[in-house]
Amino acid sequence: MSGNITLTMIKPDAVANNYIGPILSQINNAGFRIIAMKMTHLSPAKAGQFYAVHKERPFYNDLVKFMSSGHIVAAILEKDNAVEDFRKLIGATNPAEAAEGTIRKQFAESLERNAVHGSDSDDNANIEADFFFSQLERFSG
Ligand code: ADP
Ligand code: MG
Numbered sequence: 001m002s003g004n005i006t007l008t009m010i011k012p013d014a015v016a017n018n019y020i021g022p023i024l025s026q027i028n029n030a031g032f033r034i035i036a037m038k039m040t041h042l043s044p045a046k047a048g049q050f051y052a053v054h055k056e057r058p059f060y061n062d063l064v065k066f067m068s069s070g071h072i073v074a075a076i077l078e079k080d081n082a083v084e085d086f087r088k089l090i091g092a093t094n095p096a097e098a099a100e101g102t103i104r105k106q107f108a109e110s111l112e113r114n115a116v117h118g119s120d121s122d123d124n125a126n127i128e129a130d131f132f133f134s135q136l137e138r139f140s141g
Pocket of ligand 2: 119
């Protein structure tokens with residue numbers, strides 16, 4: 001069964017470019033409810049932990065450096081079929097390949113500096129939500 005939450009980060013490039021508002025607006029307009037949110041600055045160790053699945057990849061060190069280079073906004077988003085629908089909304093990892101109208105097409109700078117994160121499975125959505133948020137920090141009304 002498809003789950004109803006996904007975890008997003010607005011990455012340091014998009015925060016620095018003043019795109020927090022426009023990105024959150026598109027997220028809400030697409031029917032996602034924000035049930036937890038914070039602005040924070042990941043240490044290299046925490047960014048490395050978040051992306052540990054990629055640690056053998058050639059881009060890992062640069063990715064960790066980028067993700068710890070500035071503030072991010074992390075949020076838990078709720079919607080039916082959240083993971084798949086959010087991946088559609090953000091578009092392909094490489095903005096050059098992302099469809100028109102997707103968040104990465106509009107706001108990303110490059111393959112690395114691609115504006116937003118979206119979980120890739122229900123299991124990872126739960127793991128990533130727990131990485132950033134306690135139960136007390138989540139809306140449940
Ligand atoms: P996605 O974020 O679309 O799930 P991945 O999980 O494959 O993509 O990669 C995690 C992040 O690592 C990407 O969002 C991007 O910031 C960066 N990245 C992925 N592939 C590359 C690459 N070939 N070169 C540089 N950075 C990359
Ligand atoms: Mg991924």
